[in-house]
Amino acid sequence: MPDNLAILSASEPSPFGLENELGTSPFVIVCEHAGAGLPKSLGTLGLDKEHLARHFMWDIGALDLARGIAQRLDAPLANQRYSRMICDCNRHWEAETFIPTHGEGIPVPANVNLTLAERSRRRAEIWQPFQDGVENMLNARDVRNQRTLFVTIHSFTPVFFGKERDVEYGVLFDRDTTLSPALLKALQARHGDKALPNEPYDMNRDSDYTVPIHGEDRGLDSVEIEVRNDLLTTQEQIEARAEDLVYALREAAESLGVTTDNQEGGAAL
Numbered sequence: 001m002p003d004n005l006a007i008l009s010a011s012e013p014s015p016f017g018l019e020n021e022l023g024t025s026p027f028v029i030v031c032e033h034a035g036a037g038l039p040k041s042l043g044t045l046g047l048d049k050e051h052l053a054r055h056f057m058w059d060i061g062a063l064d065l066a067r068g069i070a071q072r073l074d075a076p077l078a079n080q081r082y083s084r085m086i087c088d089c090n091r092h093w094e095a096e097t098f099i100p101t102h103g104e105g106i107p108v109p110a111n112v113n114l115t116l117a118e119r120s121r122r123r124a125e126i127w128q129p130f131q132d133g134v135e136n137m138l139n140a141r142d143v144r145n146q147r148t149l150f151v152t153i154h155s156f157t158p159v160f161f162g163k164e165r166d167v168e169y170g171v172l173f174d175r176d177t178t179l180s181p182a183l184l185k186a187l188q189a190r191h192g193d194k195a196l197p198n199e200p201y202d203m204n205r206d207s208d209y210t211v212p213i214h215g216e217d218r219g220l221d222s223v224e225i226e227v228r229n230d231l232l233t234t235q236e237q238i239e240a241r242a243e244d245l246v247y248a249l250r251e252a253a254e255s256l257g258v259t260t261d262n263q264e265g266g267a268a269l
């Protein structure tokens, strides 16, 4: 692609989607891998069409799950529409995997040997607007003196490089010592070791961005929830998991002394 072309055309949506911004819940829900969208200018990234709906392009079921949770809680929902193969909005832009050259072993031809200008443009047009959107949303809550419990929603593949995963819920955190253990306790009370801390992978500042930077570094009670995506294949399953997670999230909030009853006017809690 010539260096003078933008990635997104004027008719394509911003990477940052925000629903129910003024929801009254203390919870804020974020879904960074919500979409498998590909800007027209980048075609299929050189991938065969059969790969375009696969897990490595996006988090299957995660947006519908996040929506089910946000609606039940009356929480705002921030989401990112473009495929993580364009660039990963849950990575620092300097991370090696910011623009993946492979998705679960499948090469992504258009991501190999990118020029610095091409990398910079993905950062400027996809990553930065999403990060700015999350930050602005959180700043606006501060101005309204609205308490925030920060939750990101992801899904993971049940079989990774041939290895089956038994865990159903991963509760991921780096430095959080409040919401994460409280949520883990609430989930384990119902699901035992089907809910585990930092599984199927742990969180660190090379492989994650949203919770460590927007959440923990800001001093927010924060957690990333990972759900196995074979549990999210029908709308009925998704609603059941949303119900289950809302129950656990409310219980976790209450154990931190935060009321989750929907409130008028976004008052401080």
Ligand SMILES: [Zn+2]
Residues within 6 Å of the ligand: 033, 059, 153, 154, 155
């Ligand atoms: Zn994800």
